[in-house]
Amino acid sequence: MSQANQKQPEHRLPSPVANPENKAFLEAAQKDELLIKYCNSCKESHYYPRTICPHCGSDDTTWVKSPGLGEIYSYTVMRRGVEVPFAMAYVKLQEGISMLTHLTNCDFDSIQVGQKVRVVFQETQDGQKTHLFEPI
Amino acid sequence: MSFAANKYDACIAGIYEHPLRVAPNHTVAQLHAEVARGALQDAGLTLDDVDGYFCAGDAPGMGPVSMADYLGLKKLTYLDSTDTGGSSYLTHVNHAARAIAAGQCKVALITLAGRPKSEGSSGTQVRSQWASAPDFAFEKPYSPAPLNTYAMCAMRHMYEFGTTSEQLAWIKVAASHHAQHNPNAALKDVLTVEDVLNSPMIADPLHRADCCVVTDSGGALVVVHPDIAKTLKKPVVTMMGAGETTKGQMGGKVDLTYSGLAWAAPLAFKEAKLTPEQIRYASIYDSFTITVLIQLEDLGFCKKGEGGKFVEGGQLISGKGKLAFNTDGGGLCNNHPANRGGMTKVIEAVRQLRGEAHPAVQVPNLEFALASGIGGALGTRHGASVLIMGRLQ
Numbered sequence: 001m002s003q004a005n006q007k008q009p010e011h012r013l014p015s016p017v018a019n020p021e022n023k024a025f026l027e028a029a030q031k032d033e034l035l036i037k038y039c040n041s042c043k044e045s046h047y048y049p050r051t052i053c054p055h056c057g058s059d060d061t062t063w064v065k066s067p068g069l070g071e072i073y074s075y076t077v078m079r080r081g082v083e084v085p086f087a088m089a090y091v092k093l094q095e096g097i098s099m100l101t102h103l104t105n106c107d108f109d110s111i112q113v114g115q116k117v118r119v120v121f122q123e124t125q126d127g128q129k130t131h132l133f134e135p136i
Numbered sequence: 137m138s139f140a141a142n143k144y145d146a147c148i149a150g151i152y153e154h155p156l157r158v159a160p161n162h163t164v165a166q167l168h169a170e171v172a173r174g175a176l177q178d179a180g181l182t183l184d185d186v187d188g189y190f191c192a193g194d195a196p197g198m199g200p201v202s203m204a205d206y207l208g209l210k211k212l213t214y215l216d217s218t219d220t221g222g223s224s225y226l227t228h229v230n231h232a233a234r235a236i237a238a239g240q241c242k243v244a245l246i247t248l249a250g251r252p253k254s255e256g257s258s259g260t261q262v263r264s265q266w267a268s269a270p271d272f273a274f275e276k277p278y279s280p281a282p283l284n285t286y287a288m289c290a291m292r293h294m295y296e297f298g299t300t301s302e303q304l305a306w307i308k309v310a311a312s313h314h315a316q317h318n319p320n321a322a323l324k325d326v327l328t329v330e331d332v333l334n335s336p337m338i339a340d341p342l343h344r345a346d347c348c349v350v351t352d353s354g355g356a357l358v359v360v361h362p363d364i365a366k367t368l369k370k371p372v373v374t375m376m377g378a379g380e381t382t383k384g385q386m387g388g389k390v391d392l393t394y395s396g397l398a399w400a401a402p403l404a405f406k407e408a409k410l411t412p413e414q415i416r417y418a419s420i421y422d423s424f425t426i427t428v429l430i431q432l433e434d435l436g437f438c439k440k441g442e443g444g445k446f447v448e449g450g451q452l453i454s455g456k457g458k459l460a461f462n463t464d465g466g467g468l469c470n471n472h473p474a475n476r477g478g479m480t481k482v483i484e485a486v487r488q489l490r491g492e493a494h495p496a497v498q499v500p501n502l503e504f505a506l507a508s509g510i511g512g513a514l515g516t517r518h519g520a521s522v523l524i525m526g527r528l529q
Contacts (some may be wrong), residue, residue: 074389080339
C-alpha cells in the first residue's frame with residue numbers, strides 16, 4: 001500500500017478512465033498538477049474540462065495550470081454505506097469554478113463551508129493519482 | 137401550443153399505484169404490465185385503446201420497443217422514452233398531452249416499475265454511472281451517490297440561509313402524518329421532529345429519516361383526448377400548464393441552492409394562468425427533505441431562502457397547514473418505486489382532484505393541483521419537471 005493510501009485507509013478511490021478529452025487532465029494529475037480549461041474567447045474558465053467552452057461555445061479553449069487554491073463551497077461527510085466515512089465537497093477555486101472532490105488530512109467533524117483549501121494528489125485503487133483538497 | 141384552463145386539450149383519465157412495496161417474486165416487466173392494466177381499468181379503457189406509449193429507463197429491454205411487445209400494444213402511433221430519472225413521468229404527461237393536442241395519439245399509457253428493494257439497492261450505495269458520460273472521469277473517484285450530492289445542497293442551503301435540521305425534519309413529520317392513513321405506505325408511524333433528528337446521520341446534514349423509502353413497486357397513468365375523457369365515468373382532470381428543463385454544474389458555476397424548477401415553474405404557471413397562491417395541494421418530489429424545501433422556493437410558494445420558515449410547525453400537513461403536500465405519504469413515507477418518485481407524484485395529485493384521496497387528508501373542493509419532479513441528483517445534474525392540473529367543473 002502506498003503512502004497516500006495509508007493517509008486515508010477508510011476509502012479507496014475508484015479510478016477514472018482516460019479518453020481523448022480528459023487525457024491531459026489525468027496525465028497532469030500523475031505529476032501533481034491540476035489543469036483546468038480556459039476559454040480564450042470569453043476569458044472564462046470552466047469545469048469539468050471539455051473541448052468546446054460551455055459558457056460561449058468557442059473551441060478556442062486551452063489548458064492552464066491552476067495553483068489549486070480555493071475554498072469549500074459545500075461538503076458532506078458520508079457516514080453509511082461502503083468504505084465510509086469520506087468527505088465529499090465542491091471546492092470553488094480562485095478561478096471561479098467549482099470542482100467535485102474529496103477533503104483529506106482533516107478532522108471530518110470540524111469542516112466548515114468557506115474554509116480555505118489547497119489541492120493535493122492521492123492514489124486511486126490502481127495507483128493513478130487524482131486531486132483532493134486539504135485545509136490550509 | 138398551450139393548454140388553456142378548463143379547455144381540456146388533454147386529460148388524465150387513469151391512474152394506478154401498485155400496492156406492493158416489496159415484490160421479490162415479480163419481474164420488472166410484470167410490474168409494468170400490472171400497473172398498465174390497473175390504470176386502464178381505472179379509466180375504463182383496455183390495452184386495445186392505447187395508441188401512445190411512454191416509458192423511461194426503468195423499463196426493461198429496448199425501452200418502448202420491448203415493453204410494447206410484452207404488453208401487447210398493437211396500435212401504437214406515438215412513442216416516447218425520455219429519461220430524466222424520477223422526473224421522467226411528469227415529463228411524459230406533458231409530452232403525451234401535447235402529442236394528443238397535436239393529433240398524434242388519443243390514448244397515451246405511461247408506465248413505471250422496478251425492484252430496487254428486492255435487488256438489494258440500499259439507497260446509500262454508490263449508484264453506477266455511465267462510463268460514457270463526459271463528466272464520469274471527473275466524478276468517479278469521489279463516489280457521488282444521490283444521497284451525498286443532495287446532502288451538499290442541504291449544507292449550502294443551511295450556510296446561505298440559516299436553514300436548520302429541525303426545519304427539514306418538519307417535512308418528514310408532515311409526510312408521516314399523511315402516511316398513517318395509507319394502508320399501503322412503507323412507513324406508517326407518525327414521527328416527531330425529535331424522531332427525525334435522533335435517526336442516524338447518513339450524510340451530514342441528512343439523517344436517515346430525511347431520506348425517502350426504497351421500494352419495489354410501480355405506477356401508471358393514462359392521458360387521453362378530451363373527446364374520450366367525456367365518455368368515461370371518472371371526474372375529468374385536465375392539463376393546464378407544464379414546464380420542464382435540466383440543470384447541471386453549469387461549466388463549474390455551481391449553485392446548489394436552487395433547482396431547474398426555478399426556470400420551469402414560471403413557464404407552467406404562465407401557461408395555466410395561475411399563481412402559486414391559487415394552489416392548495418401540491419405533490420412535491422421528495423427524494424429527501426431538502427429536495428422538497430428547495431422546490432417549494434423554486435415553485436414560488438415562498439421566497440428563496442425562506443423554505444425553512446415556510447415548512448415549520450406542520451404547515452405542509454393537510455387540514456392544518458397552508459399548503460397540503462404529498463397526502464399519500466410521498467416518497468418519504470409511502471412509496472418511491474424504482475428510486476423514481478415522479479409517477480406517484482402525479483397519481484396523488486389526480487386522486488386529490490378527483491376527491492379520491494383518503495378522507496383524513498383530502499383537500500375539500502380542490503380545483504387545481506401541482507406536481508413537481510426532480511430526476512437524477514440535485515447536486516450534480518437533474519431533470520426538473522412540473523405539471524399544473526385542474527378539475528373540470
